[in-house]
Amino acid sequence: MSENSHHVVSPKIYAIILGALLLGTYLTVQAAKIDLGRMNIVFALLIATIKMSLVILFFMHGKYSPRRTQLVIISGFFWLAIMLGLTLTDYTTRHAEPSRTANPSHFYHHHV
Numbered sequence: 001m002s003e004n005s006h007h008v009v010s011p012k013i014y015a016i017i018l019g020a021l022l023l024g025t026y027l028t029v030q031a032a033k034i035d036l037g038r039m040n041i042v043f044a045l046l047i048a049t050i051k052m053s054l055v056i057l058f059f060m061h062g063k064y065s066p067r068r069t070q071l072v073i074i075s076g077f078f079w080l081a082i083m084l085g086l087t088l089t090d091y092t093t094r095h096a097e098p099s100r101t102a103n104p105s106h107f108y109h110h111h112v
Contacts, residue, residue: 007064017058024051041091045084053077 024047031043057063062073 007061009058009061009064013058017054020054021051024054038092042088045088049080049084 028044028047031040031047034040036043056073062070065073
């Protein structure tokens, strides 16, 4: 494939990826409604990472890019993994705060 040629992606693939992104958005909203304690952020970041991967690979044509561009994309994912790993390590070492759904009156108690 020459440097100036472009890979043409089928509209069917775009429709499938769009459906997957919409499903990911729906799952994110539904997961936010469920009190999973400290795992809420983990699931939200997992879904967001999957959605980001789909956008980069298909809508931004990362899957069909030259090897050098793919190396930059993989480096970005590696850096993201480092940052998310450090963030989640910090998050898991903090003291758990009480859940808002466990005792809602505690959060809405007004001091006079």
